Amino acid sequence: MTAVIETRDLTKTYGTVRALDGLSLSIPRGGVYGVLGPNGAGKSTLFRILLGLIKPTSGSASVMGGAVGDIAAGRRMGSMIETPRYPPYMTARQVLEWLSIAHGLKSDSQRIDRWLDRVGLTEASNRRVRGFSVGMLQRLGVAAALITEPELIILDEPTSGMDPPGIQEMRALIRSLADTDGITVILASHQLLEVQRVCDRVAIMNRGKLVREGSVTELTATGERLRLSLTPMAQALSVLGDKGTIEGNAILAAIPRAEAPALLRALIGQGIDIDEARWVGADLESVFMTETGSIQTPETIHAR
Numbered sequence: 001m002t003a004v005i006e007t008r009d010l011t012k013t014y015g016t017v018r019a020l021d022g023l024s025l026s027i028p029r030g031g032v033y034g035v036l037g038p039n040g041a042g043k044s045t046l047f048r049i050l051l052g053l054i055k056p057t058s059g060s061a062s063v064m065g066g067a068v069g070d071i072a073a074g075r076r077m078g079s080m081i082e083t084p085r086y087p088p089y090m091t092a093r094q095v096l097e098w099l100s101i102a103h104g105l106k107s108d109s110q111r112i113d114r115w116l117d118r119v120g121l122t123e124a125s126n127r128r129v130r131g132f133s134v135g136m137l138q139r140l141g142v143a144a145a146l147i148t149e150p151e152l153i154i155l156d157e158p159t160s161g162m163d164p165p166g167i168q169e170m171r172a173l174i175r176s177l178a179d180t181d182g183i184t185v186i187l188a189s190h191q192l193l194e195v196q197r198v199c200d201r202v203a204i205m206n207r208g209k210l211v212r213e214g215s216v217t218e219l220t221a222t223g224e225r226l227r228l229s230l231t232p233m234a235q236a237l238s239v240l241g242d243k244g245t246i247e248g249n250a251i252l253a254a255i256p257r258a259e260a261p262a263l264l265r266a267l268i269g270q271g272i273d274i275d276e277a278r279w280v281g282a283d284l285e286s287v288f289m290t291e292t293g294s295i296q297t298p299e300t301i302h303a304r
């Protein structure tokens with residue numbers, strides 16, 4: 001697994017606040033990688049260090065094999081780390097032309113048209129950004145991050161302030177950047193359902209530390225249970241003992257997959273009618289809540 005980003009014992013302190021506290025992280029090349037954590041976990045601090053905007057207090061970080069701040073490596077990455085602001089009198093197209101020149105590129109209208117199209121701003125390309133919605137500004141920000149044709153982009157809360165259709169479009173765009181263009185996308189988001197849908201792997205941070213890392217499939221497979229719709233429930237619960245809990249009109253059985261056939265035979269042997277049996281995983285939200293010590297509710301534990 002080639003890493004595009006490696007950090008080792010990365011620490012950043014602001015006075016007495018430890019924004020990052022010995023963070024060691026390896027982000028693989030390819031796919032969509034989510035950086036999650038509650039407010040103040042240190043996500044933006046990490047991104048700022050990776051982009052060379054601030055220096056760590058101690059530890060090291062490398063981006064695509066180069067030290068952070070390395071100009072050649074920096075050219076191969078793009079970013080949108082805040083809701084972008086552009087001169088309000090410029091059109092979307094002028095913003096991208098202006099940024100191309102600022103990056104030392106020729107203002108290539110074909111490239112600009114392509115990215116405007118990819119972010120869904122072709123029709124609005126000649127409108128001044130002063131009239132743009134938050135969602136349109138975010139999409140223009142993504143096009144701006146892509147104008148140098150980077151191999152890696154970092155997006156901090158790319159869907160904040162967007163409505164559900166806008167979020168869905170952004171999700172499709174992010175996925176296609178990874179799948180069609182081969183760009184590694186790193187994103188921070190508080191929208192855990194979106195993260196679960198769009199990311200291949202995630203890192204969960206809390207108080208400047210890494211508390212969990214892995215593929216979304218791996219993380220959500222932990223805590224997998226067999227969901228049984230059956231009657232009578234009381235009799236099934238007596239078979240399951242402390243491995244069974246009630247969820248709505250079904251029973252969740254906390255058993256390994258290998259034990260399922262024997263359990264189903266035992267239930268049928270007791271004359272219990274089974275309407276449905278299926279495996280349900282934990283969702284990313286419940287993993288997040290557990291790992292960051294946030295309050296759990298039955299909904300966050302069992303919701304899918």
Ligand SMILES: Nc1ncnc2c1ncn2[C@@H]1O[C@H](COP(=O)(O)OP(=O)(O)OP(=O)(O)O)[C@@H](O)[C@H]1O
Binds near residue numbers: 014017042044
């Ligand atoms: N320039 C700064 N000066 C002082 N403290 C800072 C500064 N930047 C960040 N911090 C503190 O560092 C900690 C981590 O902040 P950071 O913005 O990296 O967290 P975050 O995970 O991005 O949070 P959010 O989800 O709210 O964006 C917080 O306690 C924050 O108050």
